[in-house]
Amino acid sequence: MSTVVNDMRTTGVRSGLVFAFGAALSFGMSGAWARGLMDAGWSPGAAVTARMWVAALVLLVPTLLALRGRWGAVRRNAGMIVGYGLLAVTAAQLCFFQAVAVMDVGIALLIEYTAPIAVVLWLWLRRGERPGVRGIIGALVAFVGLILMLEIFTGSRIDPVGILWALGAMVGAATYFLLSGRGDTGLPPIALAGLGLLIGALGLSVAGVAGILPMTWTTQDVAYRFGTLPWFVPVLAVGVVATALAYVLGIVSTRRLGSRVASFVALSEVIAALLFGWLFLGQLPGLLQAFGGALVLVGVVLVKLGEPVADDVDPEAVPEPEEALR
Template identity: 55%
Template sequence: MQRGAAARDGSRTAAGFGLAVLSAAGFGMSGSLASRLIETGWTPGAVVLARLGLAALVVAPVSAVALRGRWNLLRRNGFVIALYGLLAVAGAQFCYFSAVTRMQVGPALLIEYTAPAAVVVWLWARHGQRPRPLTLAGAALAALGLVLVLDLLSGVDLDPAGVLWALGAMVGAAVYFIVSADEDTGLPPVALVGAGLVVGTLALGLLGLVGLLPMRAATTSVEYAGADVAWWVPLLVLGLVTAALAYVVGVAAGRRLGSRMASFVALLEVAAGVLFAWLLLARCPAPCRLLGGALVLGGVVLVKLGEPRPAPETPAT
Protein backbone atom coordinates (compact mmCIF):
# COMPACT_ATOMS: atom_id res chain seq x y z
CA MET A 1 0.00 0.00 0.00
CA GLN A 2 2.85 2.35 0.81
CA ARG A 3 4.37 1.72 -2.62
CA GLY A 4 1.06 2.47 -4.28
CA ALA A 5 0.69 5.70 -2.32
CA ALA A 6 4.26 6.71 -3.16
CA ALA A 7 3.63 5.99 -6.84
CA ARG A 8 0.46 8.08 -6.78
CA ASP A 9 2.28 10.94 -5.05
CA GLY A 10 5.11 10.74 -7.57
CA SER A 11 2.70 10.73 -10.50
CA ARG A 12 0.78 13.68 -9.04
CA THR A 13 4.00 15.64 -8.51
CA ALA A 14 5.28 14.88 -12.01
CA ALA A 15 1.97 16.02 -13.50
CA GLY A 16 2.14 19.16 -11.37
CA PHE A 17 5.63 19.98 -12.64
CA GLY A 18 4.52 19.49 -16.23
CA LEU A 19 1.51 21.75 -15.77
CA ALA A 20 3.58 24.38 -13.94
CA VAL A 21 6.19 24.49 -16.73
CA LEU A 22 3.41 24.73 -19.34
CA SER A 23 1.85 27.61 -17.41
CA ALA A 24 5.21 29.39 -17.08
CA ALA A 25 5.83 29.00 -20.82
CA GLY A 26 2.38 30.42 -21.60
CA PHE A 27 2.84 33.43 -19.35
CA GLY A 28 6.39 33.90 -20.66
CA MET A 29 5.15 34.15 -24.24
CA SER A 30 2.86 37.08 -23.44
CA GLY A 31 5.61 39.71 -23.25
CA SER A 32 6.93 39.11 -26.76
CA LEU A 33 3.45 39.01 -28.28
CA ALA A 34 2.27 42.13 -26.45
CA SER A 35 5.42 44.16 -27.18
CA ARG A 36 4.80 44.13 -30.93
CA LEU A 37 1.18 45.23 -30.45
CA ILE A 38 2.32 48.05 -28.17
CA GLU A 39 4.83 49.16 -30.82
CA THR A 40 1.98 49.55 -33.33
CA GLY A 41 -0.05 51.83 -31.03
CA TRP A 42 -1.79 49.64 -28.49
CA THR A 43 -1.55 50.77 -24.88
CA PRO A 44 -0.49 48.12 -22.32
CA GLY A 45 -3.87 48.48 -20.59
CA ALA A 46 -5.77 47.76 -23.80
CA VAL A 47 -3.64 44.67 -24.50
CA VAL A 48 -4.18 43.31 -20.98
CA LEU A 49 -7.93 44.02 -21.01
CA ALA A 50 -8.36 42.32 -24.39
CA ARG A 51 -6.23 39.39 -23.26
CA LEU A 52 -8.17 38.82 -20.03
CA GLY A 53 -11.51 39.53 -21.67
CA LEU A 54 -10.94 36.91 -24.36
CA ALA A 55 -9.79 34.42 -21.73
CA ALA A 56 -12.89 35.08 -19.64
CA LEU A 57 -15.14 34.51 -22.65
CA VAL A 58 -13.53 31.12 -23.24
CA VAL A 59 -13.10 29.88 -19.67
CA ALA A 60 -16.36 31.12 -18.10
CA PRO A 61 -18.65 28.71 -20.07
CA VAL A 62 -16.32 25.79 -19.27
CA SER A 63 -16.44 26.87 -15.61
CA ALA A 64 -20.21 26.73 -15.63
CA VAL A 65 -20.10 23.16 -16.96
CA ALA A 66 -17.46 22.13 -14.40
CA LEU A 67 -19.63 23.38 -11.54
CA ARG A 68 -22.44 20.98 -12.55
CA GLY A 69 -25.10 23.14 -11.01
CA ARG A 70 -23.23 23.65 -7.73
CA TRP A 71 -23.70 27.43 -7.82
CA ASN A 72 -23.51 27.50 -4.03
CA LEU A 73 -19.73 27.03 -4.40
CA LEU A 74 -19.52 30.45 -6.03
CA ARG A 75 -21.58 32.07 -3.28
CA ARG A 76 -19.67 30.29 -0.53
CA ASN A 77 -16.30 31.29 -2.01
CA GLY A 78 -17.21 34.81 -3.04
CA PHE A 79 -14.39 36.34 -1.00
CA VAL A 80 -11.79 33.95 -2.43
CA ILE A 81 -12.96 34.63 -5.99
CA ALA A 82 -12.88 38.39 -5.41
CA LEU A 83 -9.40 38.11 -3.90
CA TYR A 84 -8.19 36.08 -6.86
CA GLY A 85 -9.80 38.31 -9.49
CA LEU A 86 -8.95 41.68 -7.93
CA LEU A 87 -5.44 40.96 -6.63
CA ALA A 88 -4.04 37.95 -8.48
CA VAL A 89 -5.45 38.88 -11.90
CA ALA A 90 -6.31 42.59 -12.17
CA GLY A 91 -4.14 43.92 -9.34
CA ALA A 92 -0.93 42.20 -10.43
CA GLN A 93 -1.39 43.41 -14.02
CA PHE A 94 -2.30 46.99 -13.11
CA CYS A 95 0.53 47.35 -10.58
CA TYR A 96 3.12 45.87 -12.95
CA PHE A 97 2.27 48.19 -15.82
CA SER A 98 2.15 51.13 -13.42
CA ALA A 99 5.65 50.13 -12.28
CA VAL A 100 7.15 49.87 -15.78
CA THR A 101 5.93 53.37 -16.64
CA ARG A 102 8.27 54.63 -13.89
CA MET A 103 11.23 52.22 -14.03
CA GLN A 104 12.89 49.68 -16.29
CA VAL A 105 11.23 46.33 -16.96
CA GLY A 106 14.10 44.25 -15.51
CA PRO A 107 14.07 45.53 -11.94
CA ALA A 108 10.26 45.68 -11.96
CA LEU A 109 10.14 41.98 -12.87
CA LEU A 110 12.78 41.13 -10.27
CA ILE A 111 10.74 42.83 -7.53
CA GLU A 112 7.52 41.14 -8.70
CA TYR A 113 9.25 37.76 -8.71
CA THR A 114 10.17 37.98 -5.07
CA ALA A 115 6.65 36.52 -4.73
CA PRO A 116 8.02 33.01 -3.93
CA ALA A 117 9.85 34.49 -0.93
CA ALA A 118 6.57 36.09 0.19
CA VAL A 119 4.84 32.70 -0.16
CA VAL A 120 7.55 31.05 1.98
CA VAL A 121 7.13 33.72 4.68
CA TRP A 122 3.32 33.36 4.58
CA LEU A 123 3.46 29.58 4.94
CA TRP A 124 5.90 29.93 7.83
CA ALA A 125 3.87 32.60 9.65
CA ARG A 126 0.41 31.21 8.92
CA HIS A 127 0.95 27.46 8.87
CA GLY A 128 4.24 26.99 10.72
CA GLN A 129 5.97 25.53 7.64
CA ARG A 130 9.52 26.62 8.39
CA PRO A 131 11.70 26.58 5.24
CA ARG A 132 14.51 24.04 5.19
CA PRO A 133 18.12 24.95 4.37
CA LEU A 134 17.81 23.50 0.85
CA THR A 135 14.73 25.65 0.24
CA LEU A 136 16.63 28.78 1.28
CA ALA A 137 19.63 27.78 -0.85
CA GLY A 138 17.35 27.18 -3.83
CA ALA A 139 15.70 30.57 -3.34
CA ALA A 140 19.09 32.30 -3.26
CA LEU A 141 20.28 30.48 -6.38
CA ALA A 142 17.06 31.29 -8.23
CA ALA A 143 17.35 34.96 -7.21
CA LEU A 144 20.89 35.10 -8.61
CA GLY A 145 19.62 33.48 -11.80
CA LEU A 146 16.91 36.14 -12.13
CA VAL A 147 19.52 38.89 -11.78
CA LEU A 148 21.45 37.39 -14.69
CA VAL A 149 18.39 36.66 -16.85
CA LEU A 150 17.14 40.22 -16.41
CA ASP A 151 20.66 41.63 -17.01
CA LEU A 152 20.69 43.81 -13.90
CA LEU A 153 24.45 43.82 -13.30
CA SER A 154 25.02 46.85 -15.53
CA GLY A 155 23.35 49.11 -12.95
CA VAL A 156 19.79 50.47 -12.88
CA ASP A 157 17.99 53.47 -11.47
CA LEU A 158 15.14 52.73 -9.08
CA ASP A 159 12.19 55.08 -8.82
CA PRO A 160 10.55 54.93 -5.34
CA ALA A 161 7.02 55.05 -6.76
CA GLY A 162 7.92 52.38 -9.31
CA VAL A 163 9.29 50.15 -6.56
CA LEU A 164 6.03 50.48 -4.60
CA TRP A 165 3.98 49.56 -7.68
CA ALA A 166 6.25 46.57 -8.33
CA LEU A 167 5.78 45.46 -4.71
CA GLY A 168 2.03 45.65 -5.32
CA ALA A 169 2.49 43.34 -8.31
CA MET A 170 4.47 41.00 -6.07
CA VAL A 171 1.59 40.86 -3.59
CA GLY A 172 -0.80 40.03 -6.42
CA ALA A 173 1.49 37.25 -7.66
CA ALA A 174 1.85 35.81 -4.14
CA VAL A 175 -1.94 35.81 -3.73
CA TYR A 176 -2.18 33.95 -7.05
CA PHE A 177 0.05 31.12 -5.82
CA ILE A 178 -1.56 30.87 -2.38
CA VAL A 179 -5.17 30.91 -3.60
CA SER A 180 -4.43 28.60 -6.55
CA ALA A 181 -3.09 25.88 -4.25
CA ASP A 182 -6.03 25.99 -1.82
CA GLU A 183 -8.10 22.83 -2.30
CA ASP A 184 -10.39 23.50 0.67
CA THR A 185 -12.68 25.75 -1.36
CA GLY A 186 -14.13 22.83 -3.32
CA LEU A 187 -13.94 24.91 -6.50
CA PRO A 188 -12.66 23.09 -9.59
CA PRO A 189 -9.53 24.87 -10.93
CA VAL A 190 -11.29 25.97 -14.10
CA ALA A 191 -14.20 27.41 -12.06
CA LEU A 192 -11.85 29.49 -9.90
CA VAL A 193 -10.06 30.79 -13.00
CA GLY A 194 -13.26 31.51 -14.92
CA ALA A 195 -14.86 33.47 -12.09
CA GLY A 196 -11.57 35.25 -11.31
CA LEU A 197 -11.06 36.27 -14.94
CA VAL A 198 -14.55 37.76 -15.08
CA VAL A 199 -13.91 39.75 -11.90
CA GLY A 200 -10.46 40.84 -13.12
CA THR A 201 -11.75 41.89 -16.53
CA LEU A 202 -14.54 43.96 -14.99
CA ALA A 203 -12.07 45.61 -12.60
CA LEU A 204 -9.63 46.54 -15.38
CA GLY A 205 -12.50 47.76 -17.54
CA LEU A 206 -13.60 50.03 -14.70
CA LEU A 207 -10.05 51.38 -14.36
CA GLY A 208 -10.11 52.13 -18.07
CA LEU A 209 -13.48 53.89 -17.85
CA VAL A 210 -12.29 56.24 -15.10
CA GLY A 211 -9.06 56.98 -16.96
CA LEU A 212 -6.60 55.28 -14.59
CA LEU A 213 -5.63 52.74 -17.25
CA PRO A 214 -5.23 54.32 -20.73
CA MET A 215 -6.99 52.35 -23.46
CA ARG A 216 -6.00 52.63 -27.12
CA ALA A 217 -5.97 49.97 -29.85
CA ALA A 218 -4.74 49.74 -33.45
CA THR A 219 -5.36 47.50 -36.47
CA THR A 220 -1.86 47.62 -37.96
CA SER A 221 -0.31 44.27 -38.90
CA VAL A 222 2.54 43.02 -36.70
CA GLU A 223 5.74 41.11 -37.42
CA TYR A 224 6.96 37.98 -35.65
CA ALA A 225 9.93 35.87 -36.74
CA GLY A 226 10.11 37.80 -40.01
CA ALA A 227 6.45 37.24 -40.98
CA ASP A 228 3.62 39.81 -41.00
CA VAL A 229 0.37 38.73 -39.35
CA ALA A 230 -2.95 40.45 -38.76
CA TRP A 231 -3.29 42.24 -35.40
CA TRP A 232 -5.97 39.85 -34.17
CA VAL A 233 -3.74 36.76 -34.45
CA PRO A 234 -1.40 37.64 -31.55
CA LEU A 235 -4.42 38.92 -29.64
CA LEU A 236 -6.11 35.52 -29.92
CA VAL A 237 -2.93 33.75 -28.80
CA LEU A 238 -2.63 36.17 -25.89
CA GLY A 239 -6.18 35.42 -24.79
CA LEU A 240 -6.37 31.68 -25.45
CA VAL A 241 -2.81 30.51 -24.68
CA THR A 242 -1.08 33.06 -22.44
CA ALA A 243 -4.17 33.71 -20.30
CA ALA A 244 -6.91 31.05 -20.52
CA LEU A 245 -4.61 28.04 -20.78
CA ALA A 246 -1.84 29.46 -18.59
CA TYR A 247 -4.16 30.38 -15.71
CA VAL A 248 -6.10 27.09 -15.76
CA VAL A 249 -3.05 24.83 -15.83
CA GLY A 250 -1.34 27.11 -13.32
CA VAL A 251 -4.11 26.53 -10.77
CA ALA A 252 -4.08 22.81 -11.52
CA ALA A 253 -0.31 22.80 -10.93
CA GLY A 254 -0.71 24.65 -7.64
CA ARG A 255 -3.19 22.04 -6.42
CA ARG A 256 -0.65 19.29 -7.10
CA LEU A 257 2.57 20.97 -6.01
CA GLY A 258 1.48 23.36 -3.27
CA SER A 259 1.90 27.13 -3.36
CA ARG A 260 5.60 27.18 -2.41
CA MET A 261 6.83 24.73 -5.04
CA ALA A 262 4.52 26.12 -7.74
CA SER A 263 5.73 29.66 -7.10
CA PHE A 264 9.38 28.68 -7.61
CA VAL A 265 8.65 26.71 -10.80
CA ALA A 266 6.84 29.81 -12.07
CA LEU A 267 10.19 31.65 -12.03
CA LEU A 268 10.89 29.79 -15.26
CA GLU A 269 8.45 32.27 -16.84
CA VAL A 270 11.26 34.83 -16.97
CA ALA A 271 13.58 32.43 -18.77
CA ALA A 272 10.72 31.46 -21.11
CA GLY A 273 10.20 35.15 -21.86
CA VAL A 274 13.83 35.47 -22.95
CA LEU A 275 13.49 32.35 -25.14
CA PHE A 276 10.33 33.60 -26.85
CA ALA A 277 11.93 37.00 -27.42
CA TRP A 278 14.69 35.11 -29.25
CA LEU A 279 12.28 33.02 -31.33
CA LEU A 280 9.63 35.65 -32.13
CA LEU A 281 11.56 38.93 -32.00
CA ALA A 282 15.06 37.75 -33.01
CA ARG A 283 16.54 39.10 -29.77
CA CYS A 284 19.42 36.72 -29.20
CA PRO A 285 20.07 36.27 -25.46
CA ALA A 286 23.52 37.00 -24.07
CA PRO A 287 25.44 34.09 -22.52
CA CYS A 288 24.87 35.50 -19.02
CA ARG A 289 21.12 35.23 -19.56
CA LEU A 290 21.42 31.59 -20.58
CA LEU A 291 23.49 30.98 -17.45
CA GLY A 292 20.83 32.77 -15.41
CA GLY A 293 18.13 30.49 -16.78
CA ALA A 294 20.20 27.45 -15.77
CA LEU A 295 20.63 28.88 -12.25
CA VAL A 296 16.87 29.46 -11.93
CA LEU A 297 16.28 25.84 -12.93
CA GLY A 298 18.90 24.71 -10.41
CA GLY A 299 17.21 26.77 -7.71
CA VAL A 300 13.88 25.10 -8.47
CA VAL A 301 15.52 21.67 -8.12
CA LEU A 302 16.98 22.62 -4.73
CA VAL A 303 13.60 23.91 -3.53
CA LYS A 304 12.03 20.62 -4.58
CA LEU A 305 14.71 18.66 -2.71
CA GLY A 306 13.98 20.80 0.35
CA GLU A 307 10.26 20.02 0.31
CA PRO A 308 9.13 17.87 3.26
CA ARG A 309 8.25 14.33 2.28
CA PRO A 310 4.74 13.13 3.08
CA ALA A 311 4.53 10.80 6.04
CA PRO A 312 4.05 7.15 5.04
CA GLU A 313 0.55 5.77 5.42
CA THR A 314 0.00 3.42 8.33
CA PRO A 315 -1.41 0.13 7.09
CA ALA A 316 -4.87 -0.70 8.37
CA THR A 317 -5.11 -3.48 10.91
Protein backbone atom coordinates (compact mmCIF):
# COMPACT_ATOMS: atom_id res chain seq x y z
CA MET A 1 0.00 0.00 0.00
CA SER A 2 2.81 2.40 0.92
CA THR A 3 4.48 1.67 -2.42
CA VAL A 4 1.31 2.63 -4.27
CA VAL A 5 1.01 5.87 -2.29
CA ASN A 6 4.66 6.75 -2.94
CA ASP A 7 4.21 6.03 -6.65
CA MET A 8 1.16 8.32 -6.70
CA ARG A 9 3.13 11.08 -4.98
CA THR A 10 6.03 10.73 -7.42
CA THR A 11 3.71 10.71 -10.42
CA GLY A 12 1.83 13.73 -9.08
CA VAL A 13 5.01 15.73 -8.52
CA ARG A 14 6.49 14.82 -11.90
CA SER A 15 3.33 15.64 -13.83
CA GLY A 16 2.93 18.81 -11.74
CA LEU A 17 6.41 19.93 -12.75
CA VAL A 18 5.66 19.21 -16.43
CA PHE A 19 2.45 21.25 -16.21
CA ALA A 20 4.25 24.04 -14.33
CA PHE A 21 7.05 24.38 -16.89
CA GLY A 22 4.50 24.24 -19.70
CA ALA A 23 2.54 27.05 -18.07
CA ALA A 24 5.69 29.13 -17.59
CA LEU A 25 6.69 28.71 -21.24
CA SER A 26 3.18 29.64 -22.42
CA PHE A 27 2.83 32.64 -20.11
CA GLY A 28 6.36 33.78 -21.00
CA MET A 29 5.50 34.55 -24.62
CA SER A 30 2.48 36.80 -23.83
CA GLY A 31 4.43 40.02 -23.31
CA ALA A 32 6.35 39.70 -26.59
CA TRP A 33 3.21 39.00 -28.62
CA ALA A 34 1.37 41.86 -26.90
CA ARG A 35 4.19 44.40 -27.32
CA GLY A 36 4.10 43.80 -31.07
CA LEU A 37 0.36 44.56 -31.09
CA MET A 38 0.85 47.73 -29.04
CA ASP A 39 3.69 48.93 -31.28
CA ALA A 40 1.29 48.47 -34.20
CA GLY A 41 -1.29 50.78 -32.58
CA TRP A 42 -3.24 48.63 -30.11
CA SER A 43 -3.89 50.06 -26.65
CA PRO A 44 -3.01 47.81 -23.69
CA GLY A 45 -6.70 47.65 -22.79
CA ALA A 46 -7.71 46.46 -26.25
CA ALA A 47 -4.88 43.92 -26.39
CA VAL A 48 -5.71 42.34 -23.04
CA THR A 49 -9.47 42.37 -23.75
CA ALA A 50 -8.92 40.55 -27.04
CA ARG A 51 -6.60 38.12 -25.26
CA MET A 52 -9.19 37.31 -22.62
CA TRP A 53 -12.14 36.98 -24.99
CA VAL A 54 -10.22 34.57 -27.21
CA ALA A 55 -9.19 32.49 -24.20
CA ALA A 56 -12.67 32.59 -22.62
CA LEU A 57 -14.32 31.42 -25.85
CA VAL A 58 -11.75 28.64 -26.30
CA LEU A 59 -12.47 27.37 -22.78
CA LEU A 60 -16.25 27.96 -22.81
CA VAL A 61 -17.35 24.49 -23.96
CA PRO A 62 -14.75 22.61 -21.84
CA THR A 63 -15.81 24.73 -18.85
CA LEU A 64 -19.50 23.89 -19.31
CA LEU A 65 -18.70 20.21 -19.75
CA ALA A 66 -16.53 20.20 -16.61
CA LEU A 67 -19.28 21.89 -14.57
CA ARG A 68 -22.03 19.39 -15.33
CA GLY A 69 -23.57 18.59 -11.96
CA ARG A 70 -21.21 20.96 -10.11
CA TRP A 71 -23.12 24.23 -10.23
CA GLY A 72 -23.48 24.08 -6.47
CA ALA A 73 -19.69 24.44 -6.21
CA VAL A 74 -19.92 27.55 -8.40
CA ARG A 75 -22.51 29.10 -6.06
CA ARG A 76 -20.51 28.23 -2.95
CA ASN A 77 -17.34 29.73 -4.38
CA ALA A 78 -18.88 32.70 -6.20
CA GLY A 79 -16.85 35.23 -4.22
CA MET A 80 -13.59 33.40 -4.83
CA ILE A 81 -14.34 33.03 -8.56
CA VAL A 82 -15.07 36.76 -8.91
CA GLY A 83 -11.90 37.59 -6.99
CA TYR A 84 -9.92 35.24 -9.19
CA GLY A 85 -11.37 36.77 -12.33
CA LEU A 86 -10.81 40.37 -11.27
CA LEU A 87 -7.43 40.07 -9.51
CA ALA A 88 -5.63 36.90 -10.59
CA VAL A 89 -6.71 37.27 -14.22
CA THR A 90 -7.82 40.81 -15.10
CA ALA A 91 -5.54 42.89 -12.85
CA ALA A 92 -2.49 40.71 -13.51
CA GLN A 93 -2.88 40.78 -17.29
CA LEU A 94 -3.96 44.40 -17.68
CA CYS A 95 -1.25 45.75 -15.39
CA PHE A 96 1.40 43.63 -17.12
CA PHE A 97 0.34 44.81 -20.59
CA GLN A 98 0.32 48.42 -19.37
CA ALA A 99 3.85 47.88 -18.04
CA VAL A 100 5.28 46.29 -21.21
CA ALA A 101 3.87 49.17 -23.23
CA VAL A 102 6.52 51.46 -21.69
CA MET A 103 9.33 49.12 -20.57
CA ASP A 104 11.10 45.93 -21.68
CA VAL A 105 9.14 42.71 -21.33
CA GLY A 106 11.81 40.96 -19.24
CA ILE A 107 12.16 43.84 -16.76
CA ALA A 108 8.39 44.11 -16.28
CA LEU A 109 8.12 40.38 -15.68
CA LEU A 110 11.00 40.36 -13.18
CA ILE A 111 9.15 42.97 -11.15
CA GLU A 112 5.94 40.95 -11.41
CA TYR A 113 7.75 37.85 -10.25
CA THR A 114 8.59 39.27 -6.90
CA ALA A 115 5.10 37.83 -6.30
CA PRO A 116 6.42 34.87 -4.21
CA ILE A 117 7.68 37.42 -1.67
CA ALA A 118 4.19 38.91 -1.55
CA VAL A 119 2.77 35.39 -1.08
CA VAL A 120 5.09 34.79 1.88
CA LEU A 121 4.19 38.18 3.37
CA TRP A 122 0.48 37.45 3.01
CA LEU A 123 0.83 34.02 4.63
CA TRP A 124 2.74 35.69 7.48
CA LEU A 125 0.08 38.35 8.06
CA ARG A 126 -2.91 36.10 7.39
CA ARG A 127 -1.85 32.75 8.86
CA GLY A 128 0.99 33.76 11.14
CA GLU A 129 3.52 31.78 9.08
CA ARG A 130 6.53 33.94 9.92
CA PRO A 131 9.42 33.71 7.40
CA GLY A 132 12.80 32.49 8.66
CA VAL A 133 16.14 34.24 8.50
CA ARG A 134 16.77 33.07 4.94
CA GLY A 135 13.42 34.46 3.90
CA ILE A 136 14.19 37.89 5.34
CA ILE A 137 17.67 37.91 3.77
CA GLY A 138 16.15 36.82 0.47
CA ALA A 139 13.66 39.68 0.53
CA LEU A 140 16.48 42.18 1.13
CA VAL A 141 18.59 40.69 -1.68
CA ALA A 142 15.61 40.87 -4.05
CA PHE A 143 15.03 44.51 -3.05
CA VAL A 144 18.66 45.41 -3.81
CA GLY A 145 18.39 43.56 -7.11
CA LEU A 146 15.23 45.47 -7.97
CA ILE A 147 17.01 48.79 -7.36
CA LEU A 148 19.91 47.75 -9.61
CA MET A 149 17.59 46.38 -12.25
CA LEU A 150 15.70 49.69 -12.46
CA GLU A 151 19.02 51.60 -12.60
CA ILE A 152 17.77 54.12 -10.07
CA PHE A 153 21.25 55.40 -9.21
CA THR A 154 22.59 55.62 -12.78
CA GLY A 155 20.20 58.27 -14.03
CA SER A 156 18.74 55.98 -16.68
CA ARG A 157 15.11 56.57 -17.49
CA ILE A 158 12.79 53.85 -16.28
CA ASP A 159 9.18 54.95 -16.55
CA PRO A 160 7.86 55.22 -12.97
CA VAL A 161 4.32 54.60 -14.20
CA GLY A 162 5.54 51.38 -15.80
CA ILE A 163 7.05 50.33 -12.47
CA LEU A 164 3.72 50.92 -10.72
CA TRP A 165 1.90 48.90 -13.37
CA ALA A 166 4.41 46.06 -12.96
CA LEU A 167 3.89 46.12 -9.18
CA GLY A 168 0.14 45.92 -9.79
CA ALA A 169 0.79 42.85 -11.93
CA MET A 170 2.80 41.44 -9.03
CA VAL A 171 -0.23 41.72 -6.73
CA GLY A 172 -2.36 39.98 -9.34
CA ALA A 173 0.22 37.20 -9.74
CA ALA A 174 0.39 36.67 -5.97
CA THR A 175 -3.41 36.34 -5.91
CA TYR A 176 -3.19 33.84 -8.77
CA PHE A 177 -0.80 31.58 -6.82
CA LEU A 178 -2.86 31.79 -3.63
CA LEU A 179 -6.24 31.09 -5.22
CA SER A 180 -5.06 28.54 -7.80
CA GLY A 181 -3.64 26.36 -5.04
CA ARG A 182 -6.98 25.94 -3.28
CA GLY A 183 -7.98 22.33 -3.83
CA ASP A 184 -11.00 22.40 -1.48
CA THR A 185 -13.36 24.29 -3.77
CA GLY A 186 -14.76 21.35 -5.74
CA LEU A 187 -14.15 23.34 -8.94
CA PRO A 188 -12.30 21.62 -11.80
CA PRO A 189 -9.15 23.55 -12.79
CA ILE A 190 -10.38 24.17 -16.32
CA ALA A 191 -13.67 25.55 -14.97
CA LEU A 192 -11.92 27.98 -12.62
CA ALA A 193 -9.76 29.24 -15.49
CA GLY A 194 -12.72 29.51 -17.87
CA LEU A 195 -14.98 31.32 -15.42
CA GLY A 196 -12.21 33.68 -14.34
CA LEU A 197 -11.39 34.58 -17.94
CA LEU A 198 -15.06 35.11 -18.79
CA ILE A 199 -15.55 37.42 -15.81
CA GLY A 200 -12.43 39.36 -16.75
CA ALA A 201 -13.45 39.66 -20.41
CA LEU A 202 -16.92 40.93 -19.48
CA GLY A 203 -15.54 43.40 -16.94
CA LEU A 204 -12.97 44.84 -19.35
CA SER A 205 -15.58 45.12 -22.11
CA VAL A 206 -17.93 47.05 -19.83
CA ALA A 207 -15.06 49.34 -18.81
CA GLY A 208 -14.23 49.92 -22.46
CA VAL A 209 -17.82 50.70 -23.46
CA ALA A 210 -18.14 53.09 -20.51
CA GLY A 211 -14.99 54.91 -21.61
CA ILE A 212 -13.10 54.03 -18.44
CA LEU A 213 -10.56 51.88 -20.28
CA PRO A 214 -9.17 53.22 -23.59
CA MET A 215 -9.80 50.79 -26.45
CA THR A 216 -7.80 51.31 -29.63
CA TRP A 217 -7.00 48.62 -32.18
CA THR A 218 -5.99 48.25 -35.81
CA THR A 219 -6.04 45.59 -38.49
CA GLN A 220 -2.60 46.53 -39.78
CA ASP A 221 0.09 43.86 -39.94
CA VAL A 222 2.24 43.45 -36.83
CA ALA A 223 6.02 43.62 -37.12
CA TYR A 224 8.33 41.40 -35.10
CA ARG A 225 12.05 40.83 -35.29
CA PHE A 226 11.60 37.70 -37.41
CA GLY A 227 9.04 39.23 -39.81
CA THR A 228 5.56 40.68 -40.24
CA LEU A 229 2.35 38.86 -39.39
CA PRO A 230 -1.37 39.54 -39.92
CA TRP A 231 -2.90 41.11 -36.78
CA PHE A 232 -5.03 38.07 -35.97
CA VAL A 233 -2.01 35.74 -35.63
CA PRO A 234 -0.60 37.40 -32.46
CA VAL A 235 -4.15 37.87 -31.13
CA LEU A 236 -4.86 34.14 -31.46
CA ALA A 237 -1.41 33.21 -30.16
CA VAL A 238 -1.70 35.34 -27.05
CA GLY A 239 -5.29 34.22 -26.44
CA VAL A 240 -5.05 30.46 -27.08
CA VAL A 241 -1.47 29.54 -26.14
CA ALA A 242 -0.35 32.30 -23.75
CA THR A 243 -3.68 32.49 -21.90
CA ALA A 244 -6.16 29.60 -22.22
CA LEU A 245 -3.53 26.86 -22.26
CA ALA A 246 -1.29 28.69 -19.79
CA TYR A 247 -3.99 29.21 -17.13
CA VAL A 248 -5.23 25.63 -17.30
CA LEU A 249 -1.70 24.22 -17.00
CA GLY A 250 -0.94 26.69 -14.21
CA ILE A 251 -3.96 25.76 -12.11
CA VAL A 252 -3.40 22.02 -12.57
CA SER A 253 0.27 22.34 -11.61
CA THR A 254 -0.51 24.51 -8.57
CA ARG A 255 -3.00 22.00 -7.25
CA ARG A 256 -0.47 19.20 -7.68
CA LEU A 257 2.54 21.08 -6.30
CA GLY A 258 0.97 23.65 -3.96
CA SER A 259 1.09 27.44 -4.29
CA ARG A 260 4.58 27.78 -2.78
CA VAL A 261 6.34 25.22 -4.99
CA ALA A 262 4.37 26.23 -8.08
CA SER A 263 5.27 29.91 -7.63
CA PHE A 264 8.92 28.83 -7.28
CA VAL A 265 8.90 26.77 -10.49
CA ALA A 266 7.04 29.57 -12.28
CA LEU A 267 10.18 31.70 -12.02
CA SER A 268 11.26 29.92 -15.20
CA GLU A 269 8.70 32.17 -16.91
CA VAL A 270 11.19 35.02 -16.50
CA ILE A 271 13.76 33.10 -18.56
CA ALA A 272 11.11 32.31 -21.17
CA ALA A 273 10.02 35.98 -21.32
CA LEU A 274 13.62 37.16 -21.78
CA LEU A 275 14.08 34.60 -24.56
CA PHE A 276 10.87 35.54 -26.37
CA GLY A 277 11.61 39.26 -25.82
CA TRP A 278 14.91 38.76 -27.63
CA LEU A 279 13.55 36.50 -30.37
CA PHE A 280 10.44 38.60 -31.09
CA LEU A 281 11.56 42.15 -30.24
CA GLY A 282 15.34 42.19 -29.96
CA GLN A 283 15.12 43.28 -26.31
CA LEU A 284 18.03 42.40 -24.03
CA PRO A 285 18.73 43.86 -20.56
CA GLY A 286 21.94 45.78 -19.93
CA LEU A 287 24.73 44.35 -17.79
CA LEU A 288 23.63 46.16 -14.61
CA GLN A 289 20.00 45.25 -15.21
CA ALA A 290 20.95 41.62 -15.80
CA PHE A 291 22.91 41.55 -12.53
CA GLY A 292 20.00 43.13 -10.69
CA GLY A 293 17.60 40.62 -12.24
CA ALA A 294 19.86 37.78 -11.12
CA LEU A 295 19.79 39.17 -7.57
CA VAL A 296 16.00 39.33 -7.69
CA LEU A 297 15.84 35.65 -8.67
CA VAL A 298 18.41 34.70 -5.99
CA GLY A 299 16.41 36.64 -3.42
CA VAL A 300 13.18 34.91 -4.37
CA VAL A 301 14.91 31.52 -4.20
CA LEU A 302 16.16 32.34 -0.69
CA VAL A 303 12.65 33.34 0.32
CA LYS A 304 11.33 30.04 -0.96
CA LEU A 305 14.06 28.05 0.80
CA GLY A 306 13.28 29.86 4.02
CA GLU A 307 9.68 28.65 4.02
CA PRO A 308 8.42 25.62 5.97
CA VAL A 309 9.13 22.32 4.24
CA ALA A 310 5.49 21.25 4.35
CA ASP A 311 3.54 22.62 1.41
CA ASP A 312 -0.15 23.38 1.07
CA VAL A 313 -0.94 20.35 -1.03
CA ASP A 314 -1.83 16.87 0.10
CA PRO A 315 0.24 14.45 -2.03
CA GLU A 316 -2.20 11.64 -1.34
CA ALA A 317 -5.01 13.77 -2.70
CA VAL A 318 -3.32 14.31 -6.08
CA PRO A 319 -5.76 13.31 -8.80
CA GLU A 320 -4.99 10.81 -11.48
CA PRO A 321 -3.78 12.35 -14.77
CA GLU A 322 -7.10 11.78 -16.53
CA GLU A 323 -8.89 13.61 -13.70
CA ALA A 324 -6.63 16.68 -13.77
CA LEU A 325 -8.65 18.74 -16.25
CA ARG A 326 -12.12 17.62 -15.25
